[in-house]
């Protein structure tokens with residue numbers, strides 16, 4: 001069963017009232033990157049390719065030509081024990097010929113995650129704009145997430161909020 005937006009809001013920070021939706025919470029755009037070297041997924045282990053930050057411009061707006069971009073969310077997410085998270089693109093993003101690709105958010109994960117933004121037509125995205133919606137569903141789990149992305153970008157979040 002999916003939880004209410006008010007429940008999801010207890011596991012996302014910082015959060016403003018307008019981000020809380022009936023069935024989930026909107027996440028906002030923090031920053032964008034372009035991958036510049038190959039990564040690798042092996043039978044054992046993985047590496048993530050190098051990235052270069054994309055310049056948002058003086059007014060904080062990204063002007064994006066078609067391509068694939070790594071998008072970092074501004075909010076810290078905590079997926080509670082007994083739950084799984086799914087993220088969906090905001091429909092207005094999709095209606096503007098862009099798509100956000102996402103994966104499973106595991107119980108126990110805490111961090112500021114990433115998604116893959118596909119741009120199929122030039123688009124403008126302002127830093128802080130709502131781009132995605134996180135939903136939480138009750139789900140059995142034997143253990144909690146303890147992978148390499150646990151705690152990602154948490155220290156950055158703290159220094160930003162000062």
Ligand SMILES: O=c1ccn([C@H]2C[C@H](O)[C@@H](COP(=O)(O)OP(=O)(O)OP(=O)(O)O)O2)c(=O)[nH]1
Nearest residue numbers: 102103104105106109113114115145147148149
């Ligand atoms: O769109 C998504 C989906 C998930 N995550 C976060 C939450 C999730 O718990 C974590 C790890 O995801 P996954 O288990 O799919 O990654 P992996 O490549 O298997 O990494 P690991 O080897 O650390 O499990 O990444 C994101 O940042 N973005």
